[in-house]
Amino acid sequence: MTTKTLAVILFTRAEAEWLAPAACELARGLDAHLIGVVPVLPFFVHDAAGFDPVVIPTIAKWQTEETDAIRALFEEAVRRADVRGEFRAQERVAAPTEEFALAATRAADVIVMAPKGDGGSSEPTDRLRAPIIRLSGRPVLIMPRDAALTAAPSRLLIGWSDTREATRAAHDALTLAAPGARIDLLAVRSGRAEVHAMDARQDFAAALDRLGYSAELIDRDGPAGEISRTLMEVATERDAELVVTGAFGHSAVYDFVIGAVTSDLLDAPKRPVLLSK
Amino acid sequence: MTLRTLAAVFTTVETPDRLAREAAALARRLDAHLLGITVTSDPRYYPTLDGYMATEVLAEIDRRQERKAETILEVFDAAVKAEDVRGEWRVGRAGMQTVAERILESGRGSDMLVMTRPESYVHQLDDIQEQVIRGLGRPVLMLPHGATLENVCKRAMIGWSPTREAARAAFDALMLLEPGAEMTLLNVGATSAHDLADGPMNDLAVGLTRHGVSVNVVHREPGARHIGQVILDEAREVGAGFIATGAFGHSRAYDFVIGAVTRELLTDSALPVMFSK
Numbered sequence: 040m041t042t043k044t045l046a047v048i049l050f051t052r053a054e055a056e057w058l059a060p061a062a063c064e065l066a067r068g069l070d071a072h073l074i075g076v077v078p079v080l081p082f083f084v085h086d087a088a089g090f091d092p093v094v095i096p097t098i099a100k101w102q103t104e105e106t107d108a109i110r111a112l113f114e115e116a117v118r119r120a121d122v123r124g125e126f127r128a129q130e131r132v133a134a135p136t137e138e139f140a141l142a143a144t145r146a147a148d149v150i151v152m153a154p155k156g157d158g159g160s161s162e163p164t165d166r167l168r169a170p171i172i173r174l175s176g177r178p179v180l181i182m183p184r185d186a187a188l189t190a191a192p193s194r195l196l197i198g199w200s201d202t203r204e205a206t207r208a209a210h211d212a213l214t215l216a217a218p219g220a221r222i223d224l225l226a227v228r229s230g231r232a233e234v235h236a237m238d239a240r241q242d243f244a245a246a247l248d249r250l251g252y253s254a255e256l257i258d259r260d261g262p263a264g265e266i267s268r269t270l271m272e273v274a275t276e277r278d279a280e281l282v283v284t285g286a287f288g289h290s291a292v293y294d295f296v297i298g299a300v301t302s303d304l305l306d307a308p309k310r311p312v313l314l315s316k
Numbered sequence: 317m318t319l320r321t322l323a324a325v326f327t328t329v330e331t332p333d334r335l336a337r338e339a340a341a342l343a344r345r346l347d348a349h350l351l352g353i354t355v356t357s358d359p360r361y362y363p364t365l366d367g368y369m370a371t372e373v374l375a376e377i378d379r380r381q382e383r384k385a386e387t388i389l390e391v392f393d394a395a396v397k398a399e400d401v402r403g404e405w406r407v408g409r410a411g412m413q414t415v416a417e418r419i420l421e422s423g424r425g426s427d428m429l430v431m432t433r434p435e436s437y438v439h440q441l442d443d444i445q446e447q448v449i450r451g452l453g454r455p456v457l458m459l460p461h462g463a464t465l466e467n468v469c470k471r472a473m474i475g476w477s478p479t480r481e482a483a484r485a486a487f488d489a490l491m492l493l494e495p496g497a498e499m500t501l502l503n504v505g506a507t508s509a510h511d512l513a514d515g516p517m518n519d520l521a522v523g524l525t526r527h528g529v530s531v532n533v534v535h536r537e538p539g540a541r542h543i544g545q546v547i548l549d550e551a552r553e554v555g556a557g558f559i560a561t562g563a564f565g566h567s568r569a570y571d572f573v574i575g576a577v578t579r580e581l582l583t584d585s586a587l588p589v590m591f592s593k
């Protein structure tokens with residue numbers, strides 16, 4: 040499987056400054072088409088706070104300027120990297136922001152997005168990051184500013200578990216993996232969890248070997264609440280260029296109670312992380 | 317996109333011949349590895365039925381299940397030899413787990429699962445299909461009685477909706493299609509909403525086209541027909557080899573109230589249907 044289309048979400052000018060060139064590098068490395076997507080956030084005016092007819096045009100003007108600046112950054116990056124790029128900015132309030140972002144990214148094989156921590160993120164933009172992972176139906180590559188993925192990775196670590204999301208992630212990873220890549224399949228068990236005879240992880244490893252990858256099974260014991268930490272520790276040990284795992288296996292409420300793996304990985308990962316739902 | 321490992325799942329209530337033959341032929345056409353999976357169900361032991369479920373009865377059920385599994389293996393082996401494909405075989409006993417759980421455990425390593433739809437209503441079997449589709453994280457290709465997988469590589473009908481599941485279905489369908497194959501993205505909805513859907517559908521079509529298939533976008537007004545019926549009618553009209561659709565986009569409770577499209581396609585389709593979640 041190959042990546043033919045990448046979509047990169049550029050929320051702010053500050054983010055676009057480093058993410059647009061990084062996404063272009065990756066698009067060039069993969070020989071993929073790149074779509075730059077700029078969602079525009081709605082703004083609200085509260086009557087009770089004193090309605091000022093000057094405010095709305097001012098915000099609108101600022102948004103247009105911001106979008107134009109992001110477009111300039113994107114187009115410059117596309118030109119420098121010499122990739123096939125396409126720019127999609129949301130026309131103001133034409134559709135809800137989430138709908139626009141989902142429609143524009145669902146056509147891509149992989150979506151590229153910055154983590155929460157990097158490059159002028161704000162609360163409203165951060166709130167949009169989770170729905171894109173949850174609802175797009177495409178794998179999302181979380182690209183940290185200091186550890187960008189620039190080509191197809193040749194060392195991958197897949198966090199394997201018996202869930203739909205992790206299964207999606209494991210298979211989605213092959214969209215990006217370089218031919219002959221080393222792919223580690225990590226299972227983290229807490230305590231005395233049962234090991235089944237019909238373990239699909241072994242079948243998957245065998246399938247990877249047939250495809251010319253070199254698959255390895257890794258098992259770790261770890262407390263259920265710290266799976267993301269174990270995952271990143273093993274990633275460091277194995278010097279993985281890309282960490283892959285399922286996202287939001289549970290409902291938002293459950294995530295909140297347990298301290299979810301996904302949020303940890305979305306906040307400030309040290310390595311590129313591919314999340315699938 | 318390529319399908320490298322296909323898993324055929326046999327249950328002990330259906331005759332295995334057709335599934336074995338069709339799956340082996342498909343594996344040959346796609347040059348895929350074929351994994352045969354059978355899970356036998358163990359009788360549940362109810363203490364209150366002590367007198368009825370005597371040891372001898374349990375042993376007899378056991379023997380029958382084993383004999384059935386052996387028959388399936390023979391049929392599978394013959395089909396694999398006839399088509400000259402690389403085949404592998406797994407038999408599992410449900411034991412303390414349900415059959416669906418066992419299938420979920422063993423199917424995750426494969427790119428796609430193929431199952432037959434039972435001819436008549438079998439207690440608990442419908443539920444197996446639903447659980448597998450919901451939980452696997454791989455597309456499930458359902459083969460109805462009397463249908464063939466012979467034409468799945470040439471033309472696909474995709475039941476489109478602005479959901480994660482439909483995006484998954486469209487990209488999953490690429491695994492079955494040969495270069496130059498035709499794909500129809502079908503939107504079933506009120507005429508007034510056709511314009512709104514057209515943009516996202518065309519975006520998706522462009523992304524899919526980059527994978528070497530030819531895609532067209534179609535809108536249909538359901539009128540008095542159910543959505544599932546419209547999809548079936550359209551698929552027949554264009555001569556599609558299979559239908560691909562997102563499955564169970566809503567919760568179980570919602571499905572129950574609304575009467576979901578997924579169930580309609582699961583029970584009424586004369587064509588193979590691939591369900592993605």
